[in-house]
Amino acid sequence: MVDFLKREDDLFYFLQCATISSPRDADWLQRVREEKYAISRFSEYLRFLEGGEWFELRPTSDRATRWVGSVRDVGLEFEMELVLKDAYPTMPPAVRVPKLMDYTDRKLDDGVLGLRICDMHMEQNYWWDEYCGIALYLKREVSYWVQSVLHDMRKEGWLK
Amino acid sequence: MAMTTLRFIFISDPEKPVVTLKVPNEMLFQEALVMAAKKQDKDAAVLSATYPGGTPIAGGTVEEISDKSTNIHVIDPSIVG
Numbered sequence: 001m002v003d004f005l006k007r008e009d010d011l012f013y014f015l016q017c018a019t020i021s022s023p024r025d026a027d028w029l030q031r032v033r034e035e036k037y038a039i040s041r042f043s044e045y046l047r048f049l050e051g052g053e054w055f056e057l058r059p060t061s062d063r064a065t066r067w068v069g070s071v072r073d074v075g076l077e078f079e080m081e082l083v084l085k086d087a088y089p090t091m092p093p094a095v096r097v098p099k100l101m102d103y104t105d106r107k108l109d110d111g112v113l114g115l116r117i118c119d120m121h122m123e124q125n126y127w128w129d130e131y132c133g134i135a136l137y138l139k140r141e142v143s144y145w146v147q148s149v150l151h152d153m154r155k156e157g158w159l160k
Numbered sequence: 161m162a163m164t165t166l167r168f169i170f171i172s173d174p175e176k177p178v179v180t181l182k183v184p185n186e187m188l189f190q191e192a193l194v195m196a197a198k199k200q201d202k203d204a205a206v207l208s209a210t211y212p213g214g215t216p217i218a219g220g221t222v223e224e225i226s227d228k229s230t231n232i233h234v235i236d237p238s239i240v241g
Contacts, residue, residue: 050228050229073216074216074218138214143213144171144172144214144235147208147210147214147216147237148208151206151208
């Protein structure tokens with residue numbers, strides 16, 4: 001059997017999903033279960049190995065195409081919204097951190113969210129594929145984005 | 161003197177280069193980051209470091225940091241987004 005899943009521990013490929021299914025597909029809820037499982041494993045990893053979770057995320061409905069939650073940095077917390085469009089998982093999720101969008105150019109127009117975080121250059125190798133899910137996206141895009149924006153804000157003196 | 165080996169992974173660089181440093185436990189993490197950045201010809205002041213899961217590293221000694229992980233992900237915000 002051919003194994004298409006990529007493995008590289010440092011890049012957290014253990015958070016991949018197994019079912020390729022979009023929100024309009026019949027087996028979408030299986031993908032949702034895998035997404036929730038991967039997020040819970042990621043949370044567990046952070047809790048036990050890194051002293052706590054830097055994000056919190058929950059779906060707003062059973063179909064789980066829209067999620068809300070927050071991201072945290074040292075002593076700071078910002079609301080986060082995440083949307084899975086019909087093209088997911090061919091296309092990655094769209095994420096917005098409303099309070100940080102005005103402080104950075106690292107953003108893109110989005111038909112659903114208005115603005116979303118720019119994930120086009122987070123890593124110069126395009127790493128996303130249909131097995132990647134929300135947990136991996138949080139790890140490999142959102143965490144970098146938040147770090148980079150807050151780093152710039154501190155450098156400008158906008159944050160203490 | 162007790163030493164720890166830290167592995168700095170420059171995760172936002174295309175080739176994801178890794179700098180491995182053996183440093184004293186009492187050394188400040190920021191000093192180790194400066195040494196790792198120099199090996200990559202980068203300015204540590206513009207870099208940001210996290211644990212592998214994306215948790216920000218607030219500071220402290222090498223020993224305190226390595227209690228959680230000896231793998232450090234280094235982000236260059238000038239590349240990101």
